[in-house]
Amino acid sequence: MEKEQLALYGGTPVRQEKIYYGHQQITEEDIEAVAAALRAPLITQGPQTKGVERELEALTGAGNAVLCSSGTAALHVACAAAGIGSGDEVITTPFTFAATANSVLYLGGRPVFADIRPDTYNIDPEQVRKKITPATRAVIAVDYAGQPADLDELSALCKSHGLVLIEDAAHSIGSLYKGRSVGSLADLTTFSFHPVKTVTSGEGGAILTNDAVSAQACRQLCQHGIRREFPGRDVSPWYYEQVSLGYNYRITDFQAMLLHSQLQRLQQYKQRRQQIVEIYNEAFAPYPALICPYQAQACDVCWHLYVLRLVPERLRCDRRTFFAALSAENLQPQVHYIPVYWHPYYRSLGYTRGACPCAESAYETVLSLPLYPAMSDQDVQDTIRAVKKVTEYFSI
Numbered sequence: 001m002e003k004e005q006l007a008l009y010g011g012t013p014v015r016q017e018k019i020y021y022g023h024q025q026i027t028e029e030d031i032e033a034v035a036a037a038l039r040a041p042l043i044t045q046g047p048q049t050k051g052v053e054r055e056l057e058a059l060t061g062a063g064n065a066v067l068c069s070s071g072t073a074a075l076h077v078a079c080a081a082a083g084i085g086s087g088d089e090v091i092t093t094p095f096t097f098a099a100t101a102n103s104v105l106y107l108g109g110r111p112v113f114a115d116i117r118p119d120t121y122n123i124d125p126e127q128v129r130k131k132i133t134p135a136t137r138a139v140i141a142v143d144y145a146g147q148p149a150d151l152d153e154l155s156a157l158c159k160s161h162g163l164v165l166i167e168d169a170a171h172s173i174g175s176l177y178k179g180r181s182v183g184s185l186a187d188l189t190t191f192s193f194h195p196v197k198t199v200t201s202g203e204g205g206a207i208l209t210n211d212a213v214s215a216q217a218c219r220q221l222c223q224h225g226i227r228r229e230f231p232g233r234d235v236s237p238w239y240y241e242q243v244s245l246g247y248n249y250r251i252t253d254f255q256a257m258l259l260h261s262q263l264q265r266l267q268q269y270k271q272r273r274q275q276i277v278e279i280y281n282e283a284f285a286p287y288p289a290l291i292c293p294y295q296a297q298a299c300d301v302c303w304h305l306y307v308l309r310l311v312p313e314r315l316r317c318d319r320r321t322f323f324a325a326l327s328a329e330n331l332q333p334q335v336h337y338i339p340v341y342w343h344p345y346y347r348s349l350g351y352t353r354g355a356c357p358c359a360e361s362a363y364e365t366v367l368s369l370p371l372y373p374a375m376s377d378q379d380v381q382d383t384i385r386a387v388k389k390v391t392e393y394f395s396i
């Protein structure tokens, strides 16, 4: 059979309009919710934010939710609330967005990278164990692509060594681990509501915890370290105290209301994401050059990313050419992630290549395909056609 000429080499692209790996969906209801919030007397520090925090608690089963200005802010204050400070070591994955490890650096701590599992791409509890030293204070796991990390193993390990477990759940709102909701599983969990994530508030984030004292610490750190309530003390009505060095990490009420409106569709989004993942898996399974995402038995995943892995031995092109060929078909993939310690800034801190071979080899071979609920069936079919076309062209 004649192979279809790739758009990369002058053939006709599978589609005319570019499609990206992720995109928000903003409905008329979302716009109405934001407009109504803008008409309210308070557009920040109003009652709306508190209401949405209660919704996140109900959704996740966490005792406390604190909304803030971004997922990065959430990680920063979660690490601060965990007591991370100068010289403390925090074990985390290199297969993440740099913000995960940066949050440790903000506090003068040192990120220590432990390698990932080759199947789920999540941090490997055995590798974590090997990195524990007397200076270790916490572990930050990332739920890569939406799939919860090995939280039972990590929790047990953290408990037995007196470490705090933080879960960077920027990808995994709506996912379940052994039937329990993400947000209720680690000591502290953080969400991101950036537009590329499952639900958005524009920019925004949240910290979830069952520990009321940690929640109070996070809340205070998001508001300059200011305290306003003094039970049992007779204080003047204007009185407040700054008791720690905090930040302005507040979310606005109109962002919170955008999130509220989006959360109404979380289950619908989850189903659509799962449906697209199943359609992709079925379409790509016959190709020995492609490895579809692995799903752990313990997880019911609200997929954030669809990560396809290339098998270099089965292809007569490198990943860069494969990527360029998909782009030329107007299917724009992405690569998640460059190992954090490869970045020049981390190299300047003394980190070197080779430390986590699984993460490095995953980085060399993965591609994220378009996955978001606003994709039409045609978008899904175009994606499949483009991937098949490029795979068939280069397969050995």
Ligand SMILES: *Cc1c(COP(=O)(O)O)cnc(C)c1O
Residues within 6 Å of the ligand: 070, 071, 072, 073, 096, 097, 099, 100, 142, 168, 170, 171, 192, 193, 194, 203, 204, 205
């Ligand atoms: C998006 C993301 C963050 C940062 O969230 P922001 O809201 O963009 O600050 C942190 N960690 C991971 C794994 C992410 O994907």
